[in-house]
Structure formats: C-alpha cells, structure tokens
Amino acid sequence: MIKKFFSNTLFIKLSIGFATLIFLFAGYFISKLLFDLSVFSEFIFNFFLERFSYNLAYLASSIIGALGIISFVGLVLLIGSWVERRVIARFQIRVGPNRVGPFGLLQPLADAIKLMQKEVLVPDIADKLLFLIPPVAIFLPAILAWGPIPWGPNMSYLDINVGILYVFAVSSLTVPIIFFAGWSSMNHYALLGSMRTVAMMVSYEIPVSLSLLSVALVTGTLNFNEIVMWQSNNSIWLGLFIPFALFTFFFASTAEINRTPNDIAEAESEIVAGYHIEYSGMKAGLFMAVELGNAVLLGALISSLFLNGWFLFGIENLVPPYIIFITKTVFIYLLLIWLRATFPRFRLDQLMNFAWKTLIPASIIHFFVVAIEVSIISNFSEIPYLIVLFTVINISLVVLLAYLWGKIFHVQQYQPEKIQPRFAASIGGLEAMKEVSSID
C-alpha cells in the first residue's frame, strides 16, 4: 500500500511541486542575500586594509577580483561548450552529449582530460618558441577584455573612462598572436588561415569601431557603466535607438571572433583547421576554448552596450542584477549558436567585399546620421519624446534600407523561381536542350 502510494504519479507530481516551492523560497532568500555583491568586495578590501598597507590591500583585492573573473570565464568555458553541443544537437535532431554525468554535464571535463592526455606534437620545422607561446598568449586578450564589463551596479572590475577603447585595444592583440600561431607552424594551411585572419580582422575592426563610435557619440562617454546608466535614464535601449550599429557590431564581431557564418580562418572544409592545424591535445583545446569564451564575451558586450546591461523593466529590483546581465549574455550566445547551426560560410572575398563596399560606407553614413540626431537632441532638449521619435525613424530607416539593398543588389540576380531547375521535354543532347519546359 505504502509502496504503491510512493510510486504513484500523483505523489511524484506533488513532491515536484513542493520541491519547486522550496526552491523558489530558497532562491528568493538567497537572491536577497546576494543581491549586491559589492558588499563582498568592500569587505575584502577593508579586511586587507585593516591588516596591511593600502598598496597590499589594493593588490590583494585586485588579484581576488581577477580570480573571480577568471573563474567565471572558466566556468563559462566548461558550461558553454556543453550548452553549445547540446543546443546544436537539438538543431541537428540529435541528442548530444548525455553519458558523462547528469545530462552529460561532465562531458567538457572529460574532453579536457582527454585532450590533456594527448601527446603534444611540435612539428620538426616549426619555430619552436613562437609555436609554444600563442596557445597561452591567446588567453590574455580573451580574459583581459572581461575587465570593464559591468555586471551590475558597482560591479565592474575596471571602472575606467576608456572602457570601450580598452576592450577594442585589448582584443586587437589577438591578431598578431593568431598570426604567430599560424606562421610558426610552418604549414601552408596554417599560414593561409592566419593570413585570412589578419585580413579579415583588420577589415572588420573598422565597422566595429565605427559602430562603437556612434554608441560613444550618443551616450557621450566611453565608460560601460555610464553607457548602461544612460540607457536606463533615457529609458531606451541603444539597440533600438541605433539598430544599425547593433547589427554592424554583431556581424563584424562574428568575423572578429571567428564564428559562423564568418569562420573562414579555420574553415574546416577548406583549410582543415586554419591557424591551429598543427596544434594537438590541450593546445588545440585552448584555441577552441578561447573561441568559445570570445563568443560569450561578445554576448556580454552587446548586452551592456546595446541591451541596457543589468536593467530589465524593473525586474532588476527583484532578482540580482547580475543574473539579468548573464541572462542577456546567454541569450546573445544562444543567438550565435543558432547562427552556427544554420548558416553556411561566406567566402573570403565575399566577406571582404561586404566589409569594404557595404558595411564601412554604410557605417560612416550611419555615423553622420547619428551625429545629426544627437546634435538635434542636445539642442532641442525641451521637446519631449525626441529620442522615441528618432528611434522609430532609425528602425524604419534600417528596415527600408535593408529592403532596398536586397532589392537593388541581390534579389534581382537570384530570384528563386529563375534559378530552379526545369524539366526536360525530351531526352537528348544539345539539340534537346533548346526545348526544355519551365518548371511551375
């Protein structure tokens, strides 16, 4: 009787509901407790300040903060690879990793262990020193760029005035590192990959910088926190106010961080693995981990610059703001996974053409438009809802221009009904070719 009761589905449902309630209550209290993490950082700083000098306290707290960021990034790498594989598996009607640990959650760990056990191969003719440095060095920009990210109120590690420029400068260090990785391998595929990377990154840094410039122009600052605050003060998301900048930043950044559809630097069907073809074991794993970490970093940048950071319609007062921020980040990351699961890859020349002939001129024009709008807003600040008006104008302009661009440049060439095969009326060679009926 008792056994029967426990195996009853009703009982299971009841217990699940009960557990959910407990979990919600616990979550509420925990979130109240952990609402503002700056309490902890102040506590740490004061703890050291009471016992040691200011300098040592500064050093110790900065190291602890850096450890916090590094551990977060490490956690992201572990969970992120699992998420990516599971989500892509769902896209591809597969199950994905599900054997190691619950739901396959330990699969990244198992992968890492497997990669570490592998032999580290160094090619005979490689430049040994330059070959061994890049897999380690490539972590530097990937970690450093997390510095000024605003996780929540009073929660950014580097609250500096040059935040955007800093991220931009640090991430540009990736280019020489990847180049050295490819060059030192002494492999034609690797060299091709690294040359592609350099060409692509140098081209796409321009649209990225132009889109970030318009963000700086609108908000009047380069500080991440102030950009987030500007958005909440004016109660508008920058992604809505200047949607073209968001698009440019997103697309150009996928080229910068080597994600589909712009992953031509390690295009596996063409140049096998690109710049890291000769790296084996954990070295290759490090390159892949950095690629993943950069994708999450892109999510964090977009959510702070364009999606209003830790604010979300007042929900930030109920849940810890950093949870909202991480949710937005994960949302962008899932968008990247979606792109990766659906799109083929561009060719190098197509990508460069798009950058130089479309994206850069359009960004420059967009920059001027934004400048005019900003000057209007600052000169006629007494008119209400001016920002809302410009938001509507900007969105409709972007939609209209995208439509026109497609009409003029692209769709005329490739109308689906014109390029579909036709059915042959009769069998034969060149003579019979002349009389094929059209399809319908």
Next chain:
Amino acid sequence: MATEDTYELNIGPQHPSTHGVFRIKVAMNGETIEDLDMIVGYLHRSMEKLSEERTFTQNIPFTDRADYLAAMSNNLGYCLAIEKIADVIPPQRATVLRVIFAELQRIASHAMANGTLVSDAGAWQTPLMYMFREREKILDLFEMTCGARLTTNYMRIGGVAFEPPDEFYAQLNSLLGELPDRVDEYMEMLSENEIFIARTKNVGIITPEDAINASLSGPALRGSGVPWDLRKAEPYCGYEDYDFEIPVGNIGDSYDRFMVRLFEVKESVKIIKQALNILPKGMHKTQIPLALRPEPDQVYFRTEGPRGELGYFVITDGGPAPYRMHIRAPSFINLSLLKKLATGSSLPDAVVTLGSIDIVVGEIDR
C-alpha cells in the same frame, strides 16, 4: 608543378572535403589555384582483375564495394549485364523490386551528396544531419530486407536475393509520404539561403559542350542543362512504363547540380509509388545454374546510377568467370573536368565544385 610564384598544397589524402582518400596536389598563388594534379589510387583494390578469378555470382559483392554509397544501383547494373549476356530473364516481381530498391538507393545517395556539399560550403553539419535522417530510414529498409545497410549484396543474377518482409511496405509508404515534404524543407532551408546561393551560384560552371565532350553523366551532365538520362534514353527494368520527369539545370554551376539532385529525389519518390502500385505477385528470383557459363560474347550494359552512367563491360569466354570485366565508373570519369574547373578558382570554390560533382573514392579507384 610549383613555380616561383606558387606554393604547393596537398589537399588530401586526409582532408575533410575530399570525401575519402583522394588527393589533389595544388599549386596555389595566394588563395588562387594555378595548377593541380589529381592523385588517386589509395583505395585501388584491383576489382577488375579479381573478378576474373571469381564466378559471376561471386562478383556481386565487389560491385557493392565499388560505389559504397550506391550499392544497390551497382548490384543492379552488374546483374543486368550478366543477365543480358547469359540470356537470363528475371521474373516481373523481381524487376519491380529492383526498381524500388535502386530508386531508394538513389534517394539515399543524393541525400548524402547534397548534405556533404552543404558541409563543404561551410554549414556546421546541420543540413547533413537532416539529410542523413532520410538516408537512415532508407538504410533501415535495406537492413530489414537483406540484413546489410551499406554493402547490401541484394540483387542476384535472375532476381533479388530476398523477399522484403511485410512491415517493409508500411515503413516504405510512410517514408514516401514524408519525403516530398522533406525535400520542400530543404528547398526552404537551402535553395533560398542567401549565403548558400552566394557560395554555389556561378561556382564551377560546366558548359553543356564541355560536359558532353568530357564524358560527364548523371547530375553533373544534367546540371549543365543536357537532358540525358539513361532511364529514359535507354530504358531498362521497364523504366519506360513509369511516369517521371528529368530535371535539368540552367547554367551548370554547383547550385544547379545541387538542385537537380533535390528534384531527382522527388521524381524517385514518384517512381517508387508507381512501382508499389504495379508490384505483381510471384517469384522474386529465377533458378539459374550454380556455375553460370554464358556463351563467348561481349556486352556493354549501362544503367543510370546516382552518380551517372554506370556501365559494365563484360567479355565471356565460355567459362564460369568473366574473361574481362570493366566498370565504367561515373565518379572517375566525372573528374575529367576537375582540372579545368579548379584552375583559376579560389580554394573554397574548388572545394564546393568538387563536392557538387559528388565523387565516391571507392568507385574512382575500384
């Protein structure tokens, strides 16, 4: 091969987009291919020589291994050639079953070809997985019929080896019901995808004159707009009784070859539906002598395999084994134009072109 301005790149034998142990030695200038040399033979098993030592029936498994992605079609071509030379007439039921299985194999092979083409264009295997879904179902049908999925060894001289089980027809019907929808899904997913069009449109254009002159056949020939299909031109297995159309491409680029394959899947579904309707009752195989000894003669019998004109040239001398057997391998001969197509194009374009020609290395090397 490499000059002062170029450097040498080995695409293969281990390379994701060569689809097997196939090697192209390329002289590159930057990203442009200046010259190439095709090196095959890594999978050469000397099938033609081996078959001279085995009886006609024992040779059937070799044909599986020639084109391992279209084993049924290869079985069929070989059995038809031997039946022709030995004057064996298979029962009507066997002929219809052969049509069903050959067309199923064509669908499976085209799914594989198109899926890998999209992977070569850089999609992260999602279309490949989608197309493998259909291929898996077809392979399940093969498995329940003859026990094997890849190297089926199903056709026999004078019929087919086994009668399909009863549940085969139910599963086949459900598959036929969903296949046209799936094809439409791929059309939505890929044929109107801007990036895919940009990657395949105007890439690897084969003019119809070149295609005919270079002995191309199958979707590679039809993609160039030449309406040539042996099922219509030289019907075998009663293909003249079925109602189906021949899709042909517009300009002969990679996109056209892709689309021709997609449309051919739909036509194959039509053929299978008609074949199921007219499937007669009766024997699935005639009795033939254990050691078949045809009269001294020669025959060149061609069928339309998934990759093109699959010919078996057999000479007999009255013995139990062929005196000489030559396989006209469509994959091998379709490669004739590779050098012309790839020279001057960029590496990604060459990869897509190679993928659109759809080679199977087992058939190239034999």
Next chain:
Amino acid sequence: MIEVNIYNAAFLLFSMITLLSAIGVAVINSLMRSLFLLIISFIGVASLFVLLSADFIAIAQLLIYAGSISILLLFAVMLTPEVSINNQNSKYFLFAALTGILFTYIMFLFISIFDINQLTGLSLDKLNFSNTIDKIGTLLLGKYIIAFELASILLLFALIGAISIVRSNESDFNIVATKIKGKK
C-alpha cells in the same frame, strides 16, 4: 633612495619587460621572433603609460602600436623574401653600438636636468584616472585645432602619395577615372 612600494615594483617590472624585449629585438637573429618581442615591448610601454595615469595614451599605444603597426611590420617582413630568413644587423654592429652609446648619453643628459625625486615616491593611491579623454578631445578640437587639422591633411597627402607611388602604371589610373566618369 627609491621607496619600496607596489607602484615602484610595477614600474620596475614593466620597464624591465620593455627594455629586455627591446634589447631582444636588436639582438635576436630570427626576424619573426624579434617582431614578437617588439610587440611585447610595445605592451610594456603601454603599461608604463598606465602607471603615469595616462589611460588614453596607454590605450592608444596598445591599439596603434601593438595592434596595428605590428601587423604592418608583419606584412613588411612577409613581403621581403631576402631578409625574412635572418636579421642581418651584425654588419652594422659598430655603427649601431656608437649610435646606442650616443643616444644613452643624450638621454642621461636630459634626465639629469629634471628632478629625479619628482618621478619617484608615487604610489597607487595617488593614481588619478580623471577623465583625460575629455581634456584631450577639448584641446585637440579647441586650442590645437590648427595643428590637428594640419596633421590630418599631412596624413591625407601621405596616403595619396603612397597610392600614386604604388600605382606605377598610369593607364590603370586612367581606367579608374574613365569608369568613374562613365558612371556619372
């Protein structure tokens, strides 16, 4: 005596990195390796700027020198097949040594003019990251607007000059010109 604190330790560390890698650039035979060390030296200079509270200059150093000039140098090295194997500076050793000694002497002369005590004794709590970008922007587009514009015009001329030098074939230029005309 220089006070022992974190600031000075950091200064020592960064200047050592900068100097050692700069020496390595001159000494090491492989061009690619010396290029790599040059980038490290650029990064070291950027860190020194950070210690001077010059955040914008530091970022600019990182962005322009470590990020862009290094790529330019990479291409320069890749495109010159004759020197890409080895750094052939051993020929000019005597000349280089004389220049180095002279340069060091002049540096010491300059440093000795300033009060060295002004530079030491800084500590982290005196680091003042006030908004330097505002000031730089205001100065560049206010007081020094003419110099700024002149510099940009000079750079524009340099750009056009480089293009016209590279474009040795006059006919190419004409083709482009006719194309532009034809479009109008």
Next chain:
Amino acid sequence: MTLNTLQLPGQELKNIIDSHFPAIISNFSLDWVEIPIDKYLEIITWMKENPEIDAAQLSNITGVDMIDTFEIHLHLQSLDLKKMYSIKVILDRENPVIPSLCSLYIGANLQEREIFDLLGINFDGHPDLRRIFLWEGFAGHPLRKDFLQMDDANPGLPRFPFEEAGKQER
C-alpha cells in the same frame, strides 16, 4: 543476346563507314565493328564531326588482353541522335601503341591513363600519360593475363614508393 536499345547494329555502322572509307572494315559482329589501327584516329575524328553519326561523347574506352593481341573497345554515343556505336581496335601484343583520343575528347584523358596503367598500352599523343591507380615504378601491368608469370612483378610484396622491406622512411 539482343542489342541495347541505343546500339547501332554493327552492320549498319559498317555500311555508313564503308560509304566514306571504302573497304577498310575487316570484321564486324552484331554490335561492334573493327577498324584498323592506322586509320583509327581519322575514323574517330570523322565519326565525331560527321552529323550523320555525331559521336559527341566518348562513353567508355577500355582495353582487353586477348593473349595474342590487345583489343581496345570504344563506346561512342550521340546524345542527339540517341545512338551508341561500339568500335574495336586490335593492337600488337609486343608493342601496343595506339593514337590518343585526348585531342578529341577531354573525357579520354583519365580513361586512357587507366588503360596505360593497368594494361600497359601506350597512347600516342596523350598529354599526361602516367600511372594513375598504381604508383610509379610498379612492375608490370596487372590486367594483363600473364601478370602473375612476369619475372619482375612481385604483386604480393609491399612495394610502396619509399618503402623497402622492413623499413619505412618519410
């Protein structure tokens, strides 16, 4: 045995060829005609260019070792006329040389290399006559009937290009 649907009977093909090259065909059967090797290239060129025959495509070319002689079998086809022509050429066993069709058909290139590789028949005028399936330096031509009796051929042993017995080099 019956003819394939597209196959032009040997008799008819002989008649057409006879009208342009009188008394040149020595032998024919139900499906093939035999043409002499010295007129081979001329006849094939004519067949390709003559609209009456229009042999636009070289469907298949293969060789056979007939112990005393070599035979080359050609299967040409016209897509427009929907006809296939089967041609046979007999070659000398000791010194098998035949003009290459590469100047006429691009598709002949790989197939003739295959025949050269496996049967050792030389194609005169082939732009790139090398072994294709087997490696350079392989002794003998395996599709010859006397392959196993050849002195210098060791078909069973590992004889890859850089490989000696028990030793592998890069």
